[in-house]
Amino acid sequence: xxxxxxxxxxxxxxxxxxxxxxxxxxxxxxxxxxxxxxxxxxxxxxxxxxxxxxxxxxxxxxxxxxxxxxxxxxxxxxxxxxxxxxxxxxxxxxxxxxxxxxxxxxxxxxxxxxxxxxxxxxxxxxxxxxxxxxxxxxxxxxxxxxxxxxxxxxxxxxxxxxxxxxxxxxxxxxxxxxxxxxxxxxxxxxxxxxxxxxxxxxxxxxxxxxxxxxxxxxxxxxxxxxxxxxxxxxxxxxxxxxxxxxxxxxxxxxxxxxxxxxxxxxxxxxxxxxxxxxxxxxxxxxxxxxxxxxxxxxxxxxxxxxxxxxxxxxxxxxxxxxxxxxxxxxxxxxxxxxxxxxxxxxxxxxxxxxxxxxxxxxxxxxxxxxxxxxxxxxxxxxxxxxx
Amino acid sequence: xxxxxxxxxxxxxxxxxxxxxxxxxxxxxxxxxxxxxxxxxxxxxxxxxxxxxxxxxxxxxxxxxxxxxxxxxxxxxxxxxxxxxxxxxxxxxxxxxxxxxxxxxxxxxxxxxxxxxxxxxxxxxxxxxxxxxxxxxxxxxxxxxxxxxxxxxxxxxxxxxxxxxxxxxxxxxxxxxxxxxxxxxxxxxxxxxxxxxxxxxxxxxxxxxxxxxxxxxxxxxxxxxxxxxxxxxxxxxxxxxxxxxxxxxxxxxxxxxxxxxxxxxxxxxxxxxxxxxxxxxxxxx
Numbered sequence: 200x201x202x203x204x205x206x207x208x209x210x211x212x213x214x215x216x217x218x219x220x221x222x223x224x225x226x227x228x229x230x231x232x233x234x235x236x237x238x239x240x241x242x243x244x245x246x247x248x249x250x251x252x253x254x255x256x257x258x259x260x261x262x263x264x265x266x267x268x269x270x271x272x273x274x275x276x277x278x279x280x281x282x283x284x285x286x287x288x289x290x291x292x293x294x295x296x297x298x299x300x301x302x303x304x305x306x307x308x309x310x311x312x313x314x315x316x317x318x319x320x321x322x323x324x325x326x327x328x329x330x331x332x333x334x335x336x337x338x339x340x341x342x343x344x345x346x347x348x349x350x351x352x353x354x355x356x357x358x359x360x361x362x363x364x365x366x367x368x369x370x371x372x373x374x375x376x377x378x379x380x381x382x383x384x385x386x387x388x389x390x391x392x393x394x395x396x397x398x399x400x401x402x403x404x405x406x407x408x409x410x411x412x413x414x415x416x417x418x419x420x421x422x423x424x425x426x427x428x429x430x431x432x433x434x435x436x437x438x439x440x441x442x443x444x445x446x447x448x449x450x451x452x453x454x455x456x457x458x459x460x461x462x463x464x465x466x467x468x469x470x471x472x473x474x475x476x477x478x479x480x481x482x483x484x485x486x487x488x489x490x491x492x493x494x495x496x497x498x499x500x501x502x503x504x505x506x507x508x509x510x511x512x513x514x515x516x517x518x519x520x521x522x523x524x525x526x527x528x529x530x531x532x533x534x535x536x537x538x539x540x541x542x543x544x545x546x547x548x549x550x551x552x553x554x555x556x557x558x559x560x561x562x563x564x565x566x567x568x569x570x571x572x573x574x575x576x577x578x579x580x581x582x583x584x585x586x
Numbered sequence: 587x588x589x590x591x592x593x594x595x596x597x598x599x600x601x602x603x604x605x606x607x608x609x610x611x612x613x614x615x616x617x618x619x620x621x622x623x624x625x626x627x628x629x630x631x632x633x634x635x636x637x638x639x640x641x642x643x644x645x646x647x648x649x650x651x652x653x654x655x656x657x658x659x660x661x662x663x664x665x666x667x668x669x670x671x672x673x674x675x676x677x678x679x680x681x682x683x684x685x686x687x688x689x690x691x692x693x694x695x696x697x698x699x700x701x702x703x704x705x706x707x708x709x710x711x712x713x714x715x716x717x718x719x720x721x722x723x724x725x726x727x728x729x730x731x732x733x734x735x736x737x738x739x740x741x742x743x744x745x746x747x748x749x750x751x752x753x754x755x756x757x758x759x760x761x762x763x764x765x766x767x768x769x770x771x772x773x774x775x776x777x778x779x780x781x782x783x784x785x786x787x788x789x790x791x792x793x794x795x796x797x798x799x800x801x802x803x804x805x806x807x808x809x810x811x812x813x814x815x816x817x818x819x820x821x822x823x824x825x826x827x828x829x830x831x832x833x834x835x836x837x838x839x840x841x842x843x844x845x846x847x848x849x850x851x852x853x854x855x856x857x858x859x860x861x862x863x864x865x866x867x868x869x870x871x
Contacts, residue, residue, distance in 0.1 A: 233702045276702070294737075298797065301739035329733060332702060347701060348733065369724045372703060387724040412723045414703060429720050452710065452720065454703070469710075494707055544707070 233291075234544040235557035235564070236278030236334060244548065244555050245286060246564060247275035248581075252288050254311065255565065255579055257550045262579075264317045266309055269293060276330075278374075278545075282337035285310055285356065286317070289331025289344055302328055306335060306344050308359055321359030326352055333416075334374040336382075338396065343382055345371030351384050351392075353399060363399035367392055373416035373456065376424065378438065383424055385413040391426055391436060403441040409434055415456035415496060418464070420478060425464050427453035433466045433474070435481055445481035449474060455496030455546060458504070460528060467493045467506055473531060487531030489524045491542075498547040498554065502528045503570065505554045509542030523547065523556055525573060535573030539566055553577075591686070593712045595694035600717045603698070603725065610699075611729050614802055618809040621687055626817070628683060633758060633821050642667055688803075695802040699727050699735035734802040741797070743804035748793030750811030755785040757818025 235248035242258040251267030252275050266288070267273075274291040281287075286309040292302035304327040308320035327346035335344045341362070342354040347370040353362040368388030376383040382396045389409045393402035411429030418425040423435045423444060431449040436442065449468035457466040462478045471493050475484040491508035498505040504526045512518035521539035526532065545557040553567040553576055565579040598620075602613035622629075639646075645667050653660035664670070700706035706723070713719040727734040738744065796804045 233704045294798070298741070302736060328739070329736065330701065370701070411720045414706070429723060431720075454707075494703075544704075 233274075233276035233332070235559060236276050237545050237548050237555070237557045237565075238278045238281055238334065239548040239550045239555070240281040240284070242550060243281075244550055244565065245279040245281060245288075246557055247277055247279055247288055248557070248559065248564065249274060251275060252279055252286070252309075253564070253579075254286070254317070257553060257555070257567070257577075260577055262315070263311055264315055266307070266317050266319075268307075268319075277332055278334035280335040280337050280342070280374075282356075285320070285337065287335045287337055287342050287344075287356065289326070289333075289335055289346075291330040292327075302330075304329065304331055304346065304348075306331065306342070306354065306359065308342075308356065320357070323352075323354055323359040323361065326354075326361070329370070332370070332372045336375045336377060338377045341396065343375040343377070343396070345373065345375055345384060347371070349386070349388075351375060351382070351394065351399075353396070365392075365394055365399045365401070369412075372414045376417045376419045378419045381438070383417045383419060383438075385415065385417050385426060387412040387414065389413060389428065391417060391424065391441060393438075393441060405436070405441045405443075407443060409443075411452065414454050418457045418459055420459065423478070425457045425459070425478070427455065427457050427466050429453070431468055433457055433464060433476060433481075435478075447474060447476045447481045447483060454494045458497055458499040460499050460502070463528065465497060465499065465504055465528065467497055469493055471508055473497070473504065473506065473526065475528065475531065485531050487526060487533075489522065489526070489533075491522055494544045495546040498549050499528070500549045500570070503534060504528055505547045505549070505570075507543035507545070507547050507556055509544075510538065521556070521558060523554070523568060523573075525554075525570070537568050537573045537575065588690075591690050592693050592697070593714070595690045596697050596709065596712045597714045597717055599694055599698050600713065600719070600722060604717070604722055608722070608726060610726055610734055610802065611805065614695075614805050615809055617691075618806050619813065621691075622810060622813045625683060625687075629814075629817060630821075639669075642669055645669075691806055692799070692803050695800055695806075696735065699725055699800070699802065701727070701735045729801075732801040734805075735800050737796075737798055738801050738804060743801055743808065744793050744796040747796040747804055747807045747811070748789045750808050750815065751789035751792050752785070754811045754814035754818060755788055757815055757822065 238245050244255045246253045250270045253265050254263035256263050273293050277289050279286045279288040289306045292304035306323045309317040312318040327348050329348035332347050333345035340356050342356045344352045349367050352364040367386035370387045373385040382394045384392045390405045392404045409428045413428045426434045429452040433447040435444045451468040451470035453468050457464050464476045464478045467473045471489045473487045491510045493508045506524045508522045510520050510522040521543040523537045525534040539558050540560045541558050543556045547554050547556045554570050555567045563578045564581040567576045606612040649663045697709050700709050
């Protein structure tokens, strides 16, 4: 009887149903994942990662607050913007429901409250239809938010009211930059835009697009802005016209924004090459290399560059850890290196005498090292809300 | 292994995107046509197998009833009428083969459209030599009101997924099963009932999950269904509905008088099928 039983299609249908559900269930996680966003003001480090935003007091080594409005549904990865204790953060959006699949993306204004959660000053709901990847920028009583659905939105920083919005050619992943009433916005469409910060009027958009997408913010100096791109170059662009003045060559994609000290601009490409370039002429002063892939901007303070990268194990290529390198701006001498359990893809921040990096192991979220010696000083565990 | 499969799909999509003037819709279209072309022989085989099954279903049931306590004899009788149970599994093969393609395409679309820095970083690790990712990025993810990496907010694509898949299922279901006069036959025939239920459950299921799929994947489904519809029309033109009467006598020698009732019952319903088919054909005219 069994030998002759006609095979049923039931198992196939069951497999199809399970597979389709898995497809739908796993998909949103795939598309929403990113690395932590890190920023600091005073002694407080702010981390956006997973379900929430965390404020950590370096001095007292304690959590100040955790902001997690919809655990399990809402994710935060863009580095929070902090200005005089006011924190502005954007989320990755939440689906409106099965039969209304549009995504609602919001920005929030927060301030430290008395308890373990911050006071929510305002929430600007439906600010975008796609994620906020770029850290917002606060200038006085305004907040400028770049979104992954190509918009740059100006909000009132006190109540979250929308003041104006403009569109670029593609996603905005870099934090907007500001100088004297002009907002400089980089876009993945390979162009930089200058907007009047007051009313959003376009001052200029770049006459010539760059050779690659721009994933980081523009560095603003006296007359020039410096922009790095996936074309592996550092571009110096006129603040007045958007004209490219000169470009300094790298060898691979540049993910992180350039940094500047004493008239010298530093940038790091994905292959781990560090370049020191004269900020006026674009002439290369020196170059150095660190091990691994560099996917973020370096931090700079008092003549030292702090560069985060990954590091492949020599014995097993499948094992990848992280590496933090302190390098002198005077010729690129390596001062110290420290290994972390996982790759570091978030820009380090400097808090007092510490350099802080974000990791995302099952145990740690933050690691702090002594800026001078590289000695590990403290770490912070991944809070439940971020798991 | 799976990772290598995803990498191949990602690079195929990137190459098509490059060749087709950086148009992601066109890239998905050509990709879909290629996938359907690769699986076409399997699909045709499934259809032929399905139609053949439908044709000899009354005899199979009669044999199953008569020899339910004698599997060996049942097998012998099955062989006589040219039925091999394993063929039913082979008929499911195209569906099973398409599942990893769907999974792979889903991940490939998410990867190629790279809506987060991490996704683009992963993409940069996957791009093979010959793909100039620097020039290709950013991938144009907007088409009309759609963001290819996100579900359609207006629900147009899920409805189209449902509609096209329903039509495809209808056309690919053997014609005898579409006969409304044959309800009793379907009750006696669980396989036909199952196929009939798939006509509704599959479109509903895929339409439902399309609510959460990236628009790019929904477009793949719709295009794939449209090609399936064309294939269904082709099958209907080239493969006429079965003529059960010609086959029925083959069963006679193996069916005892008691089970002749079952055979004749099926025979009657088969007769209705035929007349139903005639009606349909004349309606077409």
